[in-house]
Amino acid sequence: MRMRALGVAALATLAFAATACGSSPSAAPTAAPGTSAPASASAAAGGGALVIWADPLRVKPLQPFAEQFGTENGVTVEVKEISKDNQMTFLTASQQGSGPDIVIGAHDWIGNLVQNGAIDPVTLTEEQKASFSPKAIQAVTFNGQIYGAPYALENIALIRNTDLAPDAPATIEEMIGKGKELKEAGKVKEVLCIPVGQKGDAFHVYPIFASGGGALFGTTASGDPDPKQVLLGSEDSVKAFGKLKELGEKGDGALRTSLTNENYIVNFAGGKCAYLVSGPWAISEVKKGGIKYDISAVPAFKDGKPATPFVGVQSFFVASKGKNKALAQEFVANYVTNKDVAKALYDADPRPPALTAALEEVKASDPDAVKFLDAGKDGMPMPAIPEMAAIWEPFGIAENAVVKGGDAAKAATAAQKAIDGSLKN
Amino acid sequence: MALDVRQAAPAPVRERPRRETTTAFVVSRIVVLSVAAAILLYAVPPLVATGSWVALGLLCAVSAAIVYLYLTRRFIPAKYLIPGTVFLIAFQVFPVVYTVTTAFTNFGDGHRGDKAAAVTAIETGSVRQAPGSPEYTLSVALRGEELVFLLVDPATKRVSLGTADGLTPLDGAKVGVTGKVLTAPGLTVLKAPEAAARGPEITALAVPTDDGVIKANGLSRAVEGKAALVYDAACDCVRGDGDTWTADESQGYFVNATGEHLAQGWQVNVGLDNFARVLTNPTISGYFAGVLGWNLAFALASVLGCFGLGMGVALALHHPRMRGTKIYRIVLILPYAMPAFAMLLVWRDMFNRDFGLINQLLGAEIDWLGQTGTARLGVILVNIWLGFPYMFLVTTGALQAIPRELTEAASIDGATPFKAFRRVTLPLLLVALTPLLISAFAYNFNNYNAIALTTDGGPFPADSPQVGSTDLLITYTFRLAFGAGGAQFGFAAAISVFIFAIVAVISTVAFRRTRKQEEVYA
Numbered sequence: 001m002r003m004r005a006l007g008v009a010a011l012a013t014l015a016f017a018a019t020a021c022g023s024s025p026s027a028a029p030t031a032a033p034g035t036s037a038p039a040s041a042s043a044a045a046g047g048g049a050l051v052i053w054a055d056p057l058r059v060k061p062l063q064p065f066a067e068q069f070g071t072e073n074g075v076t077v078e079v080k081e082i083s084k085d086n087q088m089t090f091l092t093a094s095q096q097g098s099g100p101d102i103v104i105g106a107h108d109w110i111g112n113l114v115q116n117g118a119i120d121p122v123t124l125t126e127e128q129k130a131s132f133s134p135k136a137i138q139a140v141t142f143n144g145q146i147y148g149a150p151y152a153l154e155n156i157a158l159i160r161n162t163d164l165a166p167d168a169p170a171t172i173e174e175m176i177g178k179g180k181e182l183k184e185a186g187k188v189k190e191v192l193c194i195p196v197g198q199k200g201d202a203f204h205v206y207p208i209f210a211s212g213g214g215a216l217f218g219t220t221a222s223g224d225p226d227p228k229q230v231l232l233g234s235e236d237s238v239k240a241f242g243k244l245k246e247l248g249e250k251g252d253g254a255l256r257t258s259l260t261n262e263n264y265i266v267n268f269a270g271g272k273c274a275y276l277v278s279g280p281w282a283i284s285e286v287k288k289g290g291i292k293y294d295i296s297a298v299p300a301f302k303d304g305k306p307a308t309p310f311v312g313v314q315s316f317f318v319a320s321k322g323k324n325k326a327l328a329q330e331f332v333a334n335y336v337t338n339k340d341v342a343k344a345l346y347d348a349d350p351r352p353p354a355l356t357a358a359l360e361e362v363k364a365s366d367p368d369a370v371k372f373l374d375a376g377k378d379g380m381p382m383p384a385i386p387e388m389a390a391i392w393e394p395f396g397i398a399e400n401a402v403v404k405g406g407d408a409a410k411a412a413t414a415a416q417k418a419i420d421g422s423l424k425n
Numbered sequence: 426m427a428l429d430v431r432q433a434a435p436a437p438v439r440e441r442p443r444r445e446t447t448t449a450f451v452v453s454r455i456v457v458l459s460v461a462a463a464i465l466l467y468a469v470p471p472l473v474a475t476g477s478w479v480a481l482g483l484l485c486a487v488s489a490a491i492v493y494l495y496l497t498r499r500f501i502p503a504k505y506l507i508p509g510t511v512f513l514i515a516f517q518v519f520p521v522v523y524t525v526t527t528a529f530t531n532f533g534d535g536h537r538g539d540k541a542a543a544v545t546a547i548e549t550g551s552v553r554q555a556p557g558s559p560e561y562t563l564s565v566a567l568r569g570e571e572l573v574f575l576l577v578d579p580a581t582k583r584v585s586l587g588t589a590d591g592l593t594p595l596d597g598a599k600v601g602v603t604g605k606v607l608t609a610p611g612l613t614v615l616k617a618p619e620a621a622a623r624g625p626e627i628t629a630l631a632v633p634t635d636d637g638v639i640k641a642n643g644l645s646r647a648v649e650g651k652a653a654l655v656y657d658a659a660c661d662c663v664r665g666d667g668d669t670w671t672a673d674e675s676q677g678y679f680v681n682a683t684g685e686h687l688a689q690g691w692q693v694n695v696g697l698d699n700f701a702r703v704l705t706n707p708t709i710s711g712y713f714a715g716v717l718g719w720n721l722a723f724a725l726a727s728v729l730g731c732f733g734l735g736m737g738v739a740l741a742l743h744h745p746r747m748r749g750t751k752i753y754r755i756v757l758i759l760p761y762a763m764p765a766f767a768m769l770l771v772w773r774d775m776f777n778r779d780f781g782l783i784n785q786l787l788g789a790e791i792d793w794l795g796q797t798g799t800a801r802l803g804v805i806l807v808n809i810w811l812g813f814p815y816m817f818l819v820t821t822g823a824l825q826a827i828p829r830e831l832t833e834a835a836s837i838d839g840a841t842p843f844k845a846f847r848r849v850t851l852p853l854l855l856v857a858l859t860p861l862l863i864s865a866f867a868y869n870f871n872n873y874n875a876i877a878l879t880t881d882g883g884p885f886p887a888d889s890p891q892v893g894s895t896d897l898l899i900t901y902t903f904r905l906a907f908g909a910g911g912a913q914f915g916f917a918a919a920i921s922v923f924i925f926a927i928v929a930v931i932s933t934v935a936f937r938r939t940r941k942q943e944e945v946y947a
Contacts, residue, residue, distance in 0.1 A: 073644070074618020088912065095537045097475055112911055115535040115688040117546025123642045123650075125560045143688070145550060198794050198883040257795055258779035267780075320546065326624035330643030386534065386688075386911055393908050394890040401887035404795065411887040418890045421708055 050077045050327045051100040055086055058104055061348035065341050069331055075324075077331075087112065094118045094321050101322035102332060107139040107313040110147045111386035120320045121145040122333050131337070136354035139313040139381035144222075148315030149332045150354040151342050155309045155376030156204060156279045158298045161291050164188060164274035168296035172208065172307075175275055175299055176252050182274050190273035191253055196403050197260040200396030204277055205244065205255070207307035209399075210380075211300040214240030216391055217383060227387035227423060232395060233416025241398060241408035243301065250405035257403055280351045280372050295371035297378075311379035313354060387423055394418040454495050457508070461491045487511060521925075528918035531695045534911030536677050540691040544656045547663055547679070547689050551654040555636045558649040561585075562604040563641055565620040565627055566612040572626050575606040575614065576639065576647055584609070587632035587639055587647070605645065620644050654687075663687065699919035709905065712892040717927070720897045723805065724869040728862055730809035735816025736854070740846070743824045754821075761814035769878035772807045776879070794880050797894040804895050808875045812865070823857045824850075859939045866935070867928050876900045898924050 050070070054062055059081045070077035080100065082089055087109050093099040095116075103119075113119045124146055129137055136150035158175075160168065164182055169175035179191035195201045214237040218229030231237055247254045259267070268276035269289025276282065277298060286293055300307040316332045318325065335341070342358035352369040353359045363370045382388070398415035402408050465488045472481040494500055494507055530536075538546075554560075561576035574587035577600055584606060586595040598609040606614055620627065621644060632639040637651030654665035662671040663679045670679035670687050677693035678686035703709055738757060742750045760768070775782040776793035784791060793799045827850060835845035869875075876882060882893035882900050892901055902924070906917035 072617060073621040074616075075621045091534075091537065091912075111688075112534055114546075114550060115690070116537045117542055117550075117689050120549055121552065123554060123646075123648050125646070143550070145553070199881055199885070256779065257792070258777050258781075260774075260777070262774060263777070263780055320549065324621075324624045326627040326641055326644055327621055329641070330645060332643075334643050334645055389911050393904070397883075397885045397890035398887070400883075400885065401890075406887035411890075414888045415890050418708075421891075 050075055050102070050324050050331065051322075052077065052079045052102040052104070052331075053082045053086065053090060053100040054079055054104045056081050056083050057349045058345060061344045062341075065336075065344065069335055073327065073330070075327060090319075091116055091118055094319055097321060099319050099321055101319055101324050101328040103317050103319060105315065105317065106382075107148060107150065107315050108382040108384050108388060109317075110140065110142045110384040112389065113317065114142055114147065115386050118320060119147055119317045120325065120329075121147055122149055122316075122318055122329070124149070124333060124337070128333070128337050131356055132354050133356055133359070135311055135376075135379070135381060136313050139311065139384070140315050142384050148313075148317045149337055150313045150315045151336060151345055152314040152349075152351040153311060153354050153373065153376065154279050154281075154314070154351045155311045155372065155379045156207070156277055156298065157295050157309070157372050157375030159268070159276040159278060159282065159286060159293050159295050161268070161271065161274045162294050163292050164271075168294065169275075169299050171299050171302040172211065172247075172304070173302050176247065176254050179254060179274055180252065188271070188273045190256065190259065190267060192255070192275045192277070193259060193264045193268040193273040194255065194277040195259055195261045195264045196255050196257050196400060198257060198400060199393065200399035200403070201261065202392050202395040202399065203310060205399055207277075207298040207309040208247070208301075209237075209240045209244065211298075211304040211307035212240030212243035213237070213305055216395075217385075217387075225383040225385055225388075227385050230391075230416055230419050230423070232391070232398070232419060233412045238409050238412045241402045241412050244399060245402040245405065245408050248403035248405060255399075255403045257400060280368070281349075283350065283368060295368060295375060297375040306378050309376055309379045310382040311376050312382050314351065390419050390422045457495050458492060461488050464488070524918045524921055524925075527915055528699055528922050529694055529696060530692055530915045531677055531690075531698075531913075532692050532915040532918075533906075533913035535688070536690045536692045536915075538691055540672070540677075543679075543689040543691040544663070547654050547687055548652045548656060550689070551665065552637075552640075552650040552652045555634075555649045555651055558636070561639065561647040561649075563643075563645055563647040564606040564614055565623070565641075565644065566606070566609060566614045568612050572623060572630060573612065574630065574632060574639070574641065574647060575609055575612070576632075577604055577606060579604055587630075589630065589632070591633050592639065617644065695915065699916050700922075702916065703920055703923060708891055712889070712901070716892060716896055716898055716901050719801070719895070720870060723801075723808075723895075723897060724866050724872075726805045727808045727812060727869040727872070727875075728866045730805065731812035731816045731865070732820075732858075732862060734809060734813040735818075736820045738813070739817050739820035739824060740850075743821065757817055758814050760810055761818070765811055765874060766878065768811060769807065769874060772803075772810075773879045776803050795884050797884060800880050800884055800895050804875060804879050807879055808869065808872065811875070812869075816865075819858060819861055820854065823854050826857070827853050860936070863932055863935045863939070867932055870897070870928055870931075871899045871924065872897065873899045873903065877903070898927075 050066075052062065052066060059079050062079050066077040066079050086103070086105055090099060090103050090105075091113070095118075099118075110119070129146075132150055133153065136153055137146065140146055140148045140150050158168070164187060165178055169178060176191060179188070182188045183191055195204050215231040215234065217225035217227060218231055220226040244255060245251060249256055265276065265278060265282045265285050267273055268278075268282075269286050269291060271289070271291065276286070298307045298309060316336050318328045318332050322328050337355065339355055339357045339361070342353040342355040343361060346353050346358065346362055346369075350366065350369065352373045353362060359369070359373070394415040398411040401411040465484060468484055469481065472484065491507060491511075494503055559578040559580060562579055564575040564577075566573050566575050568588075571588070575595070575598065576585045576587050576592070577583070578585070582600060584595045584598040584600065586593050586609075595609060599607045601607045608614060615623070624644075627641045627644065630641065632647075634649055637649055639647050639649045641647050652665070654663050656663050660669075660671065662669050664670075668681050670681045672678075673680045673686075674693055675695070676686070676690070678690040680686045738753075741747065742753055747753075773794070774780070778784060778790060778792045778795065781793070783789075783793065791799060793803050831849050831853075832845045835849050836842070840848065876895055876897050877900050880893070880895045882896040882904065884895075885893040891904065896904075898920075902917060902920040906913045906920065
């Protein structure tokens with residue numbers, strides 16, 4: 001009997017452990033105070049320390065400049081690597097009082113960070129503003145205020161295998177025609193390498209969607225996207241979804257759900273398709289594949305609207321709950337707007353710098369950067385409004401549905417309904 | 426079961442007080458006390474820094490209780506119960522209480538902080554540079570003990586002294602090539618490190634002017650700005666830009682006459698709103714039954730599949746004539762040793778229609794994760810693959826505890842091996858394993874990873890982009906609460922409470938039945 005009692009006790013402990021592991025994610029915020037409290041202590045104890053949070057790619061290039069800034073100002077600067085869910089981690093930590101002084105992220109975070117009171121505006125002089133590309137400044141402006149110092153621009157473009165497709169296609173039709181021709185000849189396996197996946201990929205398909213006449217938001221009087229006017233279910237958007245359907249699995253086969261974010265670049269680098277729709281981050285992999293490539297803008301439909309890609313701007317933000325706001329402002333407004341910093345960040349992760357002077361320097365050594373920038377010339381800065389978060393998933397699922405051959409009007413209406421529903425909440 | 430724990434634990438302890446102190450006794454005491462002291466020392470400074478006095482009080486009380494308990498020779502049972510109880514409260518009870526209280530608030534994006542923080546954010550966010558005002562070059566100086574600004578207009582090179590009282594022209598200052606003031610009569614100009622050390626004071630200093638205030642922008646520049654929006658405590662509203670936004674405590678927003686609100690809000694108590702939303706929102710309640718049905722099927726299929734397969738393999742390896750059992754055991758344990766996170770992603774890619782291993786092996790063109798039936802089959806298969814080694818392990822363990830004589834006796838009595846298994850081995854196994862099966866069911870009921878990392882809820886029907894055919898309640902909830910429109914912790918907590926209730930009911934019923942079963946076989 002005692003053996004059994006012990007056994008049951010042991011099993012009960014195991015069971016307890018098992019259920020404890022399975023606790024729901026909503027318990028996550030409760031875990032935060034415990035873990036973040038010691039961090040805040042170290043920050044507070046540091047006094048004149050400046051803490052910067054960056055993603056893994058940017059930690060190394062920032063380090064020497066952070067140190068230099070530290071020496072000049074007699075403070076210690078810590079660049080901390082945050083590898084996952086940076087925006088959410090920053091918001092939670094900032095709310096607990098254990099956040100950094102400066103955080104690096106994409107400009108489309110701004111809306112959400114502002115509504116949570118997590119970042120402060122950055123005052124740039126007229127001269128500084130003029131030194132950036134106007135698109136970068138437009139992107140970091142929210143409600144008429146500049147909320148971050150931009151440092152890199154990124155957008156997607158059409159990368160093509162010049163051995164297979166020597167000429168840049170003028171229209172989508174031309175590109176698809178050539179892709180199909182190559183596929184029939186057995187030279188490639190796919191018409192076009194663009195990620196779709198089981199949930200669609202709004203970011204990559206957007207230029208094609210826009211060229212088909214589709215739109216996300218209406219515009220306010222000031223020219224900003226208007227969250228009150230979601231246009232995904234509009235007549236023009238339905239037509240655009242119809243075009244995506246024609247490109248899809250039951251049509252030309254250019255858009256395929258089996259091409260995902262994990263395999264689309266690899267497939268291109270392996271010579272399995274002649275065309276790739278991707279951003280600067282794909283280049284290192286493409287080079288590894290030993291492919292001869294060229295970069296041009298994503299083409300538009302014949303007689304269609306321009307194929308405008310989203311433009312993303314990586315930026316430095318000043319945390320409003322930071323311990324050293326004066327230092328943080330100094331670093332963001334007066335230091336990283338410096339050409340050398342922009343150049344170093346470019347060297348670590350080749351995305352075209354937002355600072356015109358740095359870009360000029362980069363242009364001389366790296367023609368790809370110029371080509372990407374040209375491809376994004378007419379691009380639309382990704383809307384920074386918090387409402388944008390509601391768009392991605394329904395848009396992607398609608399895309400997936402039409403790619404699989406579903407009804408465009410039904411998919412568009414359902415997406416519009418889902419977005420309207422979540423925005424009202 | 427709780428009863429068994431208590432019976433089992435104190436038994437070897439009872440003799441202790443009479444015995445002389447052993448080394449193990451001293452060591453265990455030192456360990457417990459030093460762990461308690463370490464936690465106390467580690468946690469006190471941050472708690473003091475953030476002013477969390479309640480938490481600090483609790484921490485001190487618990488530490489004091491532990492120290493007292495372990496320094497006296499009395500309270501033997503408490504010595505064993507207290508550490509477990511503390512952990513139980515900290516890791517189980519507290520999160521549950523916190524989740525339930527969160528469910529009554531609108532905590533989430535836009536409502537993370539309190540009202541004061543929202544007001545500050547609104548005001549600082551609305552500060553705009555006064556049109557045509559100079560962008561001063563800033564040097565920070567001390568006048569006696571008072572921190573002052575030395576401001577140089579870059580266009581006219583005129584130097585002004587900025588204090589909390591206002592701006593006055595300053596003569597006799599020497600300006601360097603960078604445009605910063607090097608020396609000034611009667612003032613100590615701070616060098617960069619000295620200024621950096623006074624960062625918070627610099628941020629706080631506002632020099633009033635006719636059009637607004639001059640504030641430092643970093644350590645080397647200052648600009649004149651004015652807040653376009655100002656909070657007025659008298660009317661509990663925000664004024665500016667030709668409009669007035671009044672605080673609405675039921676929503677946690679400043680709202681104007683046309684019903685529009687300012688971006689920054691604060692956390693308020695919303696009562697039962699979150700619960701009501703779960704029940705009345707057609708996109709939630711409309712799909713609830715369907716999702717729950719699949720959720721139950723998924724959890725049942727996972728548990729029964731894992732158990733069936735695990736037990737089958739364990740029985741095969743338990744057979745006395747089986748050879749090479751060690752090798753088999755190692756191979757069988759492999760899936761369990763792999764990180765589930767990575768394996769789920771690998772499986773997802775293996776299911777890919779055009780590039781996946783499975784279709785390549787089968788020579789098929791099945792869109793595994795793109796169709797309802799195959800996607801459901803796929804996730805169950807993956808989950809069984811991940812889960813059966815665990816069931817295999819525990820069944821192996823439980824089988825060792827069943828005396829072979831029992832089955833031998835059965836076979837002497839003329840029972841077929843199947844009958845012996847059915848009537849003798851299985852019931853004895855189930856007595857030990859049913860609690861595990863129930864907890865595995867509860868775990869799989871909320872197995873977020875298995876779905877999120879493979880299908881992410883998909884495939885989605887074209888007409889309902891919010892609920893996919895492999896969505897569990899938990900993945901579905903996660904999408905509703907965090908997918909669109911930012912994070913909504915309050916809402917997520919409310920749904921968690923519902924899910925908790927469902928799992929609790931199922932588990933309670935199952936445990937009650939188990940107890941009856943135990944009475945029959947024990």
